[in-house]
Amino acid sequence: MTEQNPVDNRRASSATDAGASASGDVALLRARAIDALGRAGIENPDVDAELLIGHVLGLSRGQVQAKAITGSLVSIADAAVIGSAVERRAGREPLQHITGTAPFRALELSVGPGVFVPRPETETVAQYAIDALAAVGGGTPIGVDLGTGSGAIALAMATEVPHAMVHAVENSADAFVWATRNFERLGGDNARLVFGDLAGAFPELDALVDVVISNPPYIPLGAIPRDPEVRLFDPEQALYGGADGLDVVHSVSTTARRLLHEGGALVIEHGELQGAAISALLVSDGWNAIATHRDLLGRDRATTALR
Template sequence: MSTRAELERAERKLVEAGVASPRTDAELLMSYVTGVPRALLLVSARLDEVQRRSYLELVEARARRVPLQHLTGSAPFRYVELEVGPGVFVPRPETELLAGWAVEQASAMEDPVVVDLCTGSGAIALSLVHEVPRSRVHAVELDERAFGWAQRNLDGTGVDLRHGDMADAFEELTGQVDVVVSNPPYIPLEAWESVSAEVRDHDPALALWSGDDGLDAMRVLERTAWRLLKSGGVVGAEHADVQGISAPQVFAGRWSDVQDHRDLAERPRFVTARKP
């Protein structure tokens, strides 16, 4: 069977399974198996029998809605590549905007101290030390399996990574932090049915669900950020697109410059605030 025919067959399989981006995923899996870049697959990729069996197995797994990144073992995020797999939340492109905001804030400071709460795979923390090398980055993750993935991704980077709850994290840094950033859990428990199979069945529960309104973790984050930040310090946190009003309200009152920001699809995506 030709490469084109293999891709078309895989695409049909993924369409039938309800995968959101069937052609892209078929191509990425073939690129992973053959080592040939996506743009050159039809020109250069020729699967031998071992590669064909491997490819078919991966396509079958993707059709069962195993996340693509779990199958390839990696996920791109801004300018870095992360190791991911079962037990860790797969970083999303939307979160790159929040990470970019944190990078901009840290870049404007001389020796920034940054804390990444609920670091997951370590995506935001890794982006910060990669793009702002002079920054001192601290990160915390509660889920034990996710913490293991963060260790792999942050090993040797200088990030101060700890296993624990964000509620009482980094007490020795109280009042000394310039930037707090977080992609906390924010899905309401009642939204179970609306969540994709890839997320619901494979991302860790601790990274997803956050009470009846999805903002339980955001409230903890607000208190922790207030404790950690020095006067004039800033906090940024991702939220669901339906929380464009409710998430900023968590920071109403004692915070200044509370703003909500939209993603590339013009959906509400993250809130920022400044400690007066």
């Protein structure tokens, strides 16, 4: 798999008026971009416009805003690249695919086609695993991320609990390319990535792990994601979890029970309507202290349990 150019200069000449196809100042390009993205249904067109302009010009959002106020000029070449980027975003291609990066907690991850783009709500879910890992007394705590995708959760755990050892597994070849890139750039000696099936992962760690976390595919097959960015660009393997969305959750529960020692913690991210079903599944599998947690918008987002 080859890395996609975050902004394809070859498409620059096709940028339309809506994306700013000629030179101008930052204020004009920003206004055109906001208009184009707003008409395309982008929820926060000003944010995306400033991020795209900043990506091309090597500026932060604040610097883009400052240059818009001062009327700073942009070259014809840069204006064309900005126009191309805006055109792609107006087509509902994820912002992160265009820039090639996605923020996650303190990390800046490389992402693109073939890997699930980490979401802000997962940052809160990761906190449960980070807190549990950091609370382990003595020695080197062990964490496992089942289905790591881009490596977001595993790398957050490894960097924020540096005395821990974190193991991650991914079974998608496309996603593994991105995870490998992120582990090489952001991971240290305490982060290990392997390619393989979740069910058979890390037999050498049976009954030794302190924390297992997973953000598995949990969308039921009959449910169609509302956002085009998800529906059209996120890999299906990272989205759909069988008829009820819980096929992979069953596997996570079984694998986590094998890996965790008694008293070890499990953290699972899930959809807002799945808390009760996942709690029932975990009760059936013999887990203890099961609790469902809400995200910042008050929606059920994660369930935790103890081995």
